[in-house]
Amino acid sequence: MIIAIFGFCWYWRRKQIIAHLALVHSSAHLSSHVELAKVYTDKGDATKRNQYTDQPGTTHNETCTRDAWEVSSDQLKIFNNEKLGSGAFCFVFKGKLVGKAPICKIQPSVATQCFENCEVAVKKLPEYAGDLAKDDFVQEIDFMKRIGYHPHLISILGCITDHQLDPCLIIEYCCNGDLLKYVRNRRLETGHEEIMRTYYPVTVDEMALRFKDLLSFAWQISDGMDYLSARGCIHRDVAARNVLVNEMKVAKIGDFGLCRLMDTATYTTRGGRLPIKWMALESLQDYQYTTKSDVWSFGVLLYELFSLGDVPYSLIQPTDMIDYLRSGKRLEKPEHCADHVYSIMQDCWKEKPDERPFFSDLKMELGTLLSYATKEYGYLDMRKPSGGNYYPLLLNDSGSAEQSESHPEKSTAPNETDLISVIDAATGASIESHIKD
Structure with a gap:
């Protein structure tokens, strides 16, 4: 009888200890997410209040009801x-x-x-x-x-x-579909080999795209990615096909199937079908993903956007991508892309992740360009592209390469009120109603 009582007490005490250790581990796990968000993203905090709703931001160990x-x-x-x-x-x-x-x-x-x-x-x-x-x-x-x-x-x-x-x-539901098809479907057919760019409207077609529209999309996507990265999230599939456009021309990042919360400084994984031509060099070589690898992919998205849907690296085989990037080569400037925009792309494609900008930097720089864009900046066109996006990932030997890029002149970013007005004008919608302090 004494032995049975002793056994029961030992078993009960053991369950208490295990439960306590599990609680400690859970708290430490959450703390690591928050600290990593501060160190490896744009000084974000996974527990900070969400300015877009009345609810505090959720935490990684919070049980979803x-x-x-x-x-x-x-x-x-x-x-x-x-x-x-x-x-x-x-x-x-x-x-x-x-x-x-x-x-x-x-x-x-x-x-x-x-x-x-x-x-x-x-x-x-x-x-x-x-x-x-x-x-x-x-x-x-x-x-x-x-x-x-x-x-x-x-x-x-x-x-x-x-x-x-x-x-x-x-x-x-976004009635305009994904951004890639959206920009491809709105090319303006001028009938000229040389595409006209002018400060005066060349069409009354409201569906045609202006340079300001493209900048607006770029800023909106950088804003969404800044929000994700500030919470310690990596997307791993940033591409124009994964951005949707609603009826008010508001861009929304989607397809979170590959998204992960950062448990360590670098997320490492192998296998699966991956978007090779959107992936950073370190992701191709070592299967490593960080916020800075998302920044690289964002640069490729900018190429898609400002080329009006061109396929990146259309002449390069997926199996040759690592050697191509290690040699220092990058995507060429789209035919009618502004120099400052291409310079932003080049910054995103720097070989060393630490030298790439944060999404908060990209958001500020694109906002500055957008605030100075004029309404009558002309319309764009390009050839019809085609091709696949995803391929099985193959590894080659790792290596390094140096590359120098030009940098745009820095200018003071517009304040929040001015920028909201600019976005409203570009999209034809009011985003101010979305924001609640």
Whole structure:
């Protein structure tokens, strides 16, 4: 009897110790995320208040209340005949949400209250999806819950994760599709071999793109990436095809399937199909990812944007990319790209990650250029490109190469009020209503 009592006491005490150690580990784990965000990003803090909603920013160890985000099946209508897109392991359909989306209650703000009785995009897995794909899908849903609302990120509106139903991720619907197709579809056909650039309007077509529009998109994307990096997040697939454009010409970064919260200074992973021509040299050589590798990818996105959809490195085979970049070669300046914009691209492609700018720097510099852009800056055109984006990653021997780049003259960044006015004019929408201190 004494032995039995002693055994029970020992077992109970052991459970208490394990629970205490788990709590200590969880606290230390969160602390490491916050500190890494401060050191390896733009001095961000994963726990700071989200200025775009009334809710504090969520933390990495905060348990996501699954019930709060859940949408009942009778609240969601999926239009299976209206496919918006598809990937290797998912399909995206247009849908209609009845009533208020969960985000309206979870992250209340002026910006989120519009998600009621609204059109939505619904991301689903195919029937043949395996356990790994399902785990990745749930991880993407949980990640989107944590990052909070931002006007330049695609927001989760709700989800269905009931094991008895097909899992669904319900996100914002952007009627203009992805940015890559958007800029390609809005090339202005002038009928001339030489493209006209002038300070006077050459067309009354509201769908045509101006230089100021491209700068506006670039600034908006840098703003969204600054928000992510300040919270210790790496995207790992920054590209024009993963940015969506809504009816007000507001750019929103999406596709968070490869996003990760930084557990260490550098995230290292192998395998899978990766966007080789958007990847930084250190990611190609050593599978290493940081905020600065996202900056490299952002530079390639700028190339896509200001070339109006050209395929990067169109003449280079994926297997030759490492040697090409190690030799110091980079993408050439698009034909009608401003010198200062190309200089920003070159800064993003510096070989040493520490020499690349932070997203906060890019946001300030692009904001300065945007504030000085004139409304009548002329229209752009280019040839129709084609090609694939993702390839299996192959490693070559590592090496180093030196490269020198020119730098634009630095100028004082516009204040927040002026910049919001500039973005409003460029997009035709008011983003001021999205911002709540």
